[in-house]
Amino acid sequence: xxxxxxxxxxxxxxxxxxxxxxxxxxxxxxxxxxxxxxxxxxxxxxxxxxxxxxxxxxxxxxxxxxxxxxxxxxxxxxxxxxxxxxxxxxxxxxxxxxxxxxxxxxxxxxxxxxxxxxxxxxxxxxxxxxxxxxxxxxxxxxxxxxxxxxxxxxxxxxxxxxxxxxxxxxxxxxxxxxxxxxxxxxxx
Numbered sequence: 395x396x397x398x399x400x401x402x403x404x405x406x407x408x409x410x411x412x413x414x415x416x417x418x419x420x421x422x423x424x425x426x427x428x429x430x431x432x433x434x435x436x437x438x439x440x441x442x443x444x445x446x447x448x449x450x451x452x453x454x455x456x457x458x459x460x461x462x463x464x465x466x467x468x469x470x471x472x473x474x475x476x477x478x479x480x481x482x483x484x485x486x487x488x489x490x491x492x493x494x495x496x497x498x499x500x501x502x503x504x505x506x507x508x509x510x511x512x513x514x515x516x517x518x519x520x521x522x523x524x525x526x527x528x529x530x531x532x533x534x535x536x537x538x539x540x541x542x543x544x545x546x547x548x549x550x551x552x553x554x555x556x557x558x559x560x561x562x563x564x565x566x567x568x569x570x571x572x573x574x575x576x577x578x579x580x581x582x
Contacts, residue, residue: 395547398512400467400491407468414508416450425574429507429538430454432567432578438503442528444492445509449475455505456482463497465490493517496524502533510553511539511546518553522560526581533581535563540574550575 406413416422429451438459446452446464448471456462462485466472469489476487490497504525510518525535537557539550548556554577558565567578 395514397514397517397547403468407470411470411474412448414447416448421573422450425538425576426451426454428569428576429505429536430458432569432576433458433503433536434534434566434578434580435502438534440499440501441503441505442497442501443505443507444490445507445512446475446487447471449478449487451505451507452485452487453478453482455503456485459503460484462486463488463501465492465497467491493520493524496521496528498528500528500530500533502530504529504533504535506536506557507538508540510537510557511544511548511550513553514547515556518548518556519559522557522563526560526562529581531581534566535579535581536577537579538574538576541570542573 440461441455441459443452443464446466452464452475464475465488472487472489479485479487537554539553541550554575562582563579564582565577566580569576
């Protein structure tokens, strides 16, 4: 199976301004709280969150980052994220598709929340090579993914296995439950 097409996301957002319930779901709120609690550092210099959607997790990350780049491919989702984050001048919200439009610069936090399983294995490995090239030693990479059945190219567990295979990343924290897997890696 190839990486999920942009059309899939266009269709999801055509049907709803928040198709996964990021703003209202108790599941999402709990997952965000656990993700925030698992971050090893109290503060990050520069963070990158691809697939930010409507910016709910971005708002949480913004409290802990000097600079946050939050990106997505859907203009309507980005408009909501930009409105949500408008009072946060250290947050930049941009339309970018990964891996082809990976930002330049270095990040000491890369947040892969509910995004890695949308890619096929070659694309996710390419993304992880970009993560490697844009993170210095001591940087953190966080993966949080649904573990249930999907029609996506990868399962949440398989996406984490591929991230685990990335050179110079070592797993330093892992939280697993039936619904989702949360893992933190540190760049050697």
